[in-house]
Amino acid sequence: xxxxxxxxxxxxxxxxxxxxxxxxxxxxxxxxxxxxxxxxxxxxxxxxxxxxxxxxxxxxxxxxxxxxxxxxxxxxxxxxxxxxxxxxxxxxxxxxxxxxxxxxxxxxxxxxxxxxxxxxxxxxxxxxxxxxxxxxxxxxxxxxxxxxxxxxxxxxxxxxxxxxxxxxxxxxxxxxxxxxxxxxxxxxxxxxxxxxxxxxxxxxxxxxxxxxxxxxxxxxxxxxxxxxxxxxxxxxxxxxxxxxxxxxxxxxxxxxxxxxxxxxxxxxxxxxxxxxxxxxxxxxxxxxxxxxxxxxxxxxxxxxxxxxxxxxxxxxxxxxxxxxxxxxxxxxxxxxxxxxxxxxxxxxxxxxxxxxxxxxxxxxxxxxxxxxxxxxxxxxxxxxxxxxxxxxxxxxxxxxxxxxxxxxxxxxxxxxxxxxxxxxxxxxxxxxxxxxxxxxxxxxxxxxxxxxxxxxxxxxxxxxxxxxxxxxxxxxxxxxxxxxxxxxxxxxxxxxxxxxxxxxxxxxxxxxxxxxxxxxxxxxxxxxxxxxxxxxxxxxxxxxxxxxxxxxxxxxxxxxxxxxxxxxxxxxxxxxxxxxxxxxxxxxxxxxxxxxxxxxxxxxxxxxxxxxxxxxxxxxxxx
Amino acid sequence: xxxxxxxxxxxxxxxxxxxxxxxxxxxxxxxxxxxxxxxxxxxxxxxxxxxxxxxxxxxxxxxxxxxxxxxxxxxxxxxxxxxxxxxxxxxxxxxxxxx
Numbered sequence: 093x094x095x096x097x098x099x100x101x102x103x104x105x106x107x108x109x110x111x112x113x114x115x116x117x118x119x120x121x122x123x124x125x126x127x128x129x130x131x132x133x134x135x136x137x138x139x140x141x142x143x144x145x146x147x148x149x150x151x152x153x154x155x156x157x158x159x160x161x162x163x164x165x166x167x168x169x170x171x172x173x174x175x176x177x178x179x180x181x182x183x184x185x186x187x188x189x190x191x192x193x194x195x196x197x198x199x200x201x202x203x204x205x206x207x208x209x210x211x212x213x214x215x216x217x218x219x220x221x222x223x224x225x226x227x228x229x230x231x232x233x234x235x236x237x238x239x240x241x242x243x244x245x246x247x248x249x250x251x252x253x254x255x256x257x258x259x260x261x262x263x264x265x266x267x268x269x270x271x272x273x274x275x276x277x278x279x280x281x282x283x284x285x286x287x288x289x290x291x292x293x294x295x296x297x298x299x300x301x302x303x304x305x306x307x308x309x310x311x312x313x314x315x316x317x318x319x320x321x322x323x324x325x326x327x328x329x330x331x332x333x334x335x336x337x338x339x340x341x342x343x344x345x346x347x348x349x350x351x352x353x354x355x356x357x358x359x360x361x362x363x364x365x366x367x368x369x370x371x372x373x374x375x376x377x378x379x380x381x382x383x384x385x386x387x388x389x390x391x392x393x394x395x396x397x398x399x400x401x402x403x404x405x406x407x408x409x410x411x412x413x414x415x416x417x418x419x420x421x422x423x424x425x426x427x428x429x430x431x432x433x434x435x436x437x438x439x440x441x442x443x444x445x446x447x448x449x450x451x452x453x454x455x456x457x458x459x460x461x462x463x464x465x466x467x468x469x470x471x472x473x474x475x476x477x478x479x480x481x482x483x484x485x486x487x488x489x490x491x492x493x494x495x496x497x498x499x500x501x502x503x504x505x506x507x508x509x510x511x512x513x514x515x516x517x518x519x520x521x522x523x524x525x526x527x528x529x530x531x532x533x534x535x536x537x538x539x540x541x542x543x544x545x546x547x548x549x550x551x552x553x554x555x556x557x558x559x560x561x562x563x564x565x566x567x568x569x570x571x572x573x574x575x576x577x578x579x580x581x582x583x584x585x586x587x588x589x590x591x592x593x594x595x596x597x598x599x600x601x602x603x604x605x606x607x608x609x610x611x612x613x614x615x616x617x618x619x620x621x622x623x624x625x626x627x628x629x630x631x632x633x634x635x636x637x638x639x640x641x642x643x644x645x646x647x648x649x650x651x652x653x654x655x656x657x658x659x660x661x662x663x664x665x666x667x668x669x670x671x672x673x674x675x676x677x678x679x680x681x682x683x684x685x686x687x688x689x690x691x692x693x694x695x696x697x698x699x700x701x702x703x704x705x706x707x708x709x710x711x712x713x714x715x
Numbered sequence: 716x717x718x719x720x721x722x723x724x725x726x727x728x729x730x731x732x733x734x735x736x737x738x739x740x741x742x743x744x745x746x747x748x749x750x751x752x753x754x755x756x757x758x759x760x761x762x763x764x765x766x767x768x769x770x771x772x773x774x775x776x777x778x779x780x781x782x783x784x785x786x787x788x789x790x791x792x793x794x795x796x797x798x799x800x801x802x803x804x805x806x807x808x809x810x811x812x813x814x
Contacts, residue, residue: 693813695745695806699736 093144094155097172100137100182101221103130108214115207124197127210131193131217135186142179152176152583154227154291161230168288173227177584180425180577181224181357184432185350189217191553192345195440198550199341199447209249209339216242220350224357229278229288232358236274236322239351240267246346247338259334266331270321277314284311294364303368312365312372319355323409326383330642332406333390336398336453340443343398348405348435353428356412360421363586367419377417377498381509384410386639388516392523393635397442398453400524403638404479405435407513411494414510420497421586426568426577427494430478430486433564437557438475444468444546444554445528449539455524460533464543467551469529471558476525478561480518481610486564488607493568495602511606518610522617531622721762728755742794742804746787753783 107130111123118126144150152175160170193213200209219238226232248260278288284300284307285293301308319325324332335347346352359366359376366373384407391403408431415424445465446453462469478485481492491514499507533540545551567577574582620628634640690701728751735748757776764772798804 691813693810695809696737696740699733703733703737 093141096137096141097155097174097225098157100134100141100186101172101218101225103134103137104214104218104221106130108211108218111207111211111214115211118207120206123207123210124193127214128190128193128197130214131186131190134217134221135183135190138179138182138186141174142183145176145179146580154289160228165286166230166282166288167286168228168230170231171227171289172225173290174225175584176580177357177360177425177586178224180429180581182221184429185217185220185224188349188432188436188557189213189345191556192341192349192436192440195344195443195550195553196339196341198547199443200339205249209246212242212245212249213342213345216246216346216351220354223354227290229281229290229293231288232290232361233274233278236318236354237271239346239354240264240271240322243267243335243346243351246342247335249339249342250337253337256337259331259337263331263335266328267321270318270328273314273317273321275318277311277318280307280311280314284308290361294362297365297368301368304370305368308365309369309371312362312369313375315358315362316355316372316376319358319413320379321355322358323352323355323413324406325355325379325410325413326386327641329383329387329406330638330645333399333402333638336396336402340398340439340446343402344436344439344443347402348439349432352405352409353412353432356409356416356424356428359413359416360425360586363416363421366416373417373419375417376413377503377506380410380413380415380417381506381513382410383407384414384513385509385516386410388513388520389635390638391520392516393632395455395636396453397445397455397458397524397528398439400455400520401435401438401442404438404517404520407517408435408479411491411510411513414498414506415494418498418501418503418506420494420501422578422581423490423493423497425581425586427487427490429567429577430490430561430564433557433560434475434478434485434487437554437561438472438479440550440554440557441468441472441475442528444471444550447550448543448546455527457534458528459531459535460529461535462529463533464540465529465545467545468554471551471554472529473525474558474561476521480521480614481514481606482518482614483607484565486561489565489569492603492606495606496600499602507602511602511609514606515609515613518613519617522614523621526618526621531625718762718766721758725755725759725762728752728758740805740807742797742806742809745806746790746794749790750783750787753779 107126111126115123152173155172155174157170157172161168193210196209196213200206203209216239219235219242221235223232223235223239226235244260244264247263248257250256251260281293282288285296287293297308321328332347332352336343338347366376387403387406387410391400391407394400394403408427412424412427412431415421415427442453445458445461445468448465449458452458474485478487481488483489495507495510495514498510535543566575568575637643732748732750732752732755735751736745739745739748757779760772760776760779764770764776794804797809801808803809
């Protein structure tokens with residue numbers, strides 16, 4: 093069993109190293125094959141673990157690999173922790189990861205740096221697996237930074253494009269702010285508990301602290317700051333829309349399905365600690381709801397197809413945090429799973445369009461594409477309906493569960509925010525679908541003739557994801573029995589609050605409201621964009637620019653920092669830093685020139701120096 | 716005879732050798748001066764061996780003589796070759812090792 097874990101974890105790393113070092117030797121076909129095969133084998137490993145788990149009633153287990161940092165007070169070991177939660181995440185990562193690897197073969201076909209792309213993608217899979225399997229918070233942090241690095245490398249894959257390079261830097265820098273919080277929280281954990289083992293921490297925390305202890309609240313909040321950066325929650329959401337400069341499969345894998353959910357995973361993984369700090373949970377719920385609404389509003393006015401999906405991702409991540417904030421960790425994980433299916437589907441379907449239109453993502457120049465993308469349009473439509481929350485597609489069940497839990501927990505305002513967001517979601521997905529695929533085409537004639545449907549290596553994985561998006565909701569819904577996902581995750585202790593193991597779908601007023609609202613929103617959006625599109629002006633600028641938050645940050649932080657930096661480059665750097673270095677160099681040179689005079693080549697002068705030296709030596713020894 | 720006498724003679728010989736090396740520019744005289752210094756040391760060895768009745772000093776003298784002979788052969792060959800290439804015996808002109 094340990095071997096299966098290790099194989100599944102390290103095979104993508106081996107593949108990454110191999111592809112990096114042998115990128116010039118092996119051909120493109122083999123490169124794609126190796127990259128896909130390593131992730132597929134990894135998926136098989138974790139699937140077999142799942143089979144063992146469900147069939148043998150195995151308990152969560154810690155695998156000790158080796159002493160990593162044997163310093164007293166830190167004492168971090170390389171341990172892997174396997175429980176249903178980690179297993180669920182690994183299956184999502186490797187399963188969707190494999191489909192996206194396969195899709196990438198078609199998407200990245202014409203690029204020069206074929207091997208670099210797949211190597212980075214494999215490295216991402218490894219880092220993400222390390223993150224979810226880590227039994228130690230420090231090891232988890234290593235994976236956390238690893239996925240950040242992979243994200244940086246892949247967003248900046250087209251590094252010669254200034255926008256992509258800038259977006260990569262922005263993603264990296266904004267994530268550092270969150271990571272700063274994570275790191276402080278990590279140090280606090282070591283200070284308080286003397287260990288970073290997650291199981292130790294969660295077991296001992298209840299004995300050490302009362303509910304609402306300030307120190308613990310601070311620690312959990314700082315962990316959440318890290319999650320904020322990684323999962324693009326307010327106020328650190330600015331990097332995710334820009335990260336869409338990367339290749340679309342990367343957006344699907346990293347910036348929709350897996351990496352951005354790491355923050356949610358962290359909160360769920362530490363839920364025993366979070367339950368002791370109601371204040372932090374309250375903050376999480378508020379920030380989650382605010383982000384969900386904010387991003388949904390922004391998505392209404394985007395003209396770039398991928399940015400619509402990016403804001404939608406931020407919005408859905410807000411839902412997950414809202415669920416965690418009200419203590420419904422299971423609902424959050426359920427939503428994470430269904431969202432991974434649906435959003436990967438939407439991104440890949442959008443990727444078909446983007447790829448075949450040679451990188452154009454602007455919906456102003458699309459429209460009427462249903463004639464060309466006769467397969468992709470249906471796939472995108474399935475994703476759009478699923479995301480809008482129409483039963484019985486995947487998101488419906490998870491979103492409904494979240495809204496229900498929020499309502500039960502008694503947060504009226506947050507519930508209505510969530511409800512409004514779900515209606516907005518239906519609206520902007522309909523808008524995106526209509527602007528892209530329906531209506532009159534705004535393409536130029538000569539482009540229409542060239543563009544065609546994506547090849548089957550790209551539509552295949554998307555179809556698989558579409559199937560998952562349709563049936564994925566039934567992971568959390570079973571007729572009159574405990575849903576499979578809930579019974580699976582029950583061992584982790586994140587069943588529904590109140591210890592009632594019946595996350596089954598109940599037809600309530602909330603369900604009715606959200607479903608009817610979504611249907612109305614779809615009808616409204618369809619009517620507006622089919623009949624009154626001419627009368628609509630340009631999208632609201634304030635929404636399109638995401639409430640000018642980027643500009644505000646520029647004004648408050650970026651420009652002052654740039655000003656300080658320019659002062660330093662102009663005054664301090666040439667005089668102090670460079671000046672001192674140059675002075676050292678010149679001084680050395682001058683001394684050398686002076687000493688050089690002694691090397692005259694005159695033998696007699698050497699003898700004279702020798703004689704003087706000996707005379708001095710004799711004098712020294714005599715007295 | 717007084718040991719002091721030999722010490723003075725040896726010191727004088729050595730000083731003459733050093734001054735020869737420092738002052739003379741002819742390579743052959745330069746070379747002779749070096750031999751003079753070696754023999755000043757030899758003289759002292761012999762004198763002290765006699766004074767203390769210890770043969771170790773005598774053995775050392777033979778070593779020095781053998782080495783000096785070998786050195787004379789090599790040194791003279793070097794000087795002849797230098798002279799052939801430069802047509803000069805002035806050591807000040809042999810300054811290609813200048814830094």
